[in-house]
Amino acid sequence: MEFEDDAFVLSARPHGEAGAIVEFLTANHGRYAAHVAGGTSRRLKPLLQAGARAVISYRARVSDQLGSVTLEPVGEGPSALFDDALALAGLAAAAAVAAAALPEREPHAGAFYAFEALTESLIHPDIWPAIFVRFEAGLLQDLGFGLDLSRCAATGALDDLIYVSPRTGRAVSRTAGEPYKDRLLALPPFLLSAQGGIAPGDVGAGLDLTAHFLRAFVFNPLNRPLPPARLWLVDRLSDADRL
Numbered sequence: 308m309e310f311e312d313d314a315f316v317l318s319a320r321p322h323g324e325a326g327a328i329v330e331f332l333t334a335n336h337g338r339y340a341a342h343v344a345g346g347t348s349r350r351l352k353p354l355l356q357a358g359a360r361a362v363i364s365y366r367a368r369v370s371d372q373l374g375s376v377t378l379e380p381v382g383e384g385p386s387a388l389f390d391d392a393l394a395l396a397g398l399a400a401a402a403a404v405a406a407a408a409l410p411e412r413e414p415h416a417g418a419f420y421a422f423e424a425l426t427e428s429l430i431h432p433d434i435w436p437a438i439f440v441r442f443e444a445g446l447l448q449d450l451g452f453g454l455d456l457s458r459c460a461a462t463g464a465l466d467d468l469i470y471v472s473p474r475t476g477r478a479v480s481r482t483a484g485e486p487y488k489d490r491l492l493a494l495p496p497f498l499l500s501a502q503g504g505i506a507p508g509d510v511g512a513g514l515d516l517t518a519h520f521l522r523a524f525v526f527n528p529l530n531r532p533l534p535p536a537r538l539w540l541v542d543r544l545s546d547a548d549r550l
Contacts, residue, residue: 314334315331325348326343408446421441455475460477460478461480473519497500
């Protein structure tokens with residue numbers, strides 16, 4: 308079995324004397340684990356940081372075997388964010404969420420392109436936290452658990468949508484949600500439109516929203532918690548007054 312694909316590194320761990328088992332998010336083949344010879348060497352280790360991009364060549368003798376990968380790096384990768392610890396935390400959190408949520412060897416092109424969009428936004432400190440929320444919403448949609456924010460679940464109204472039902476993931480208007488607002492999740496405007504703007508509190512509301520549905524639809528059924536890197540990101544954004 309052989310293929311070549313665009314990929315992002317999600318995680319890497321040492322294996323044997325000098326190798327590494329690396330998880331990749333590929334454009335056309337989904338999440339794939341493979342052995343990288345010399346993966347802990349001085350030359351390759353910087354290329355296997357979470358979020359690094361590469362073109363990989365995968366080879367295995369049989370389809371269910373752990374294959375091997377050679378790679379050609381693309382771009383600067385995480386090194387471009389070396390002076391921005393918060394952006395690096397965002398990249399690590401996104402990689403951890405994708406690695407934990409996506410099934411292995413199942414194509415999820417939407418997740419790949421959502422991850423790509425996030426990595427390209429990380430050089431813009433004012434907007435990437437909102438893009439992170441969009442990444443998680445896109446991941447949910449690609450897994451079949453997309454939020455329906457098109458109209459009010461109760462009345463069908465298209466305007467003044469400010470809540471989301473925690474049970475169904477459907478939007479609720481201000482008027483319809485007023486009697487139940489303490490039980491509903493806040494819907495930040497930037498999830499409705501790219502022109503929605505980002506007000507104080509919107510990123511925190513968005514992260515609460517996607518965390519709720521990631522737990523409910525993805526991680527709880529797998530008996531897994533949200534990845535620690537995702538929890539640490541929220542703490543660091545809070546410390547930086549970015550929620």
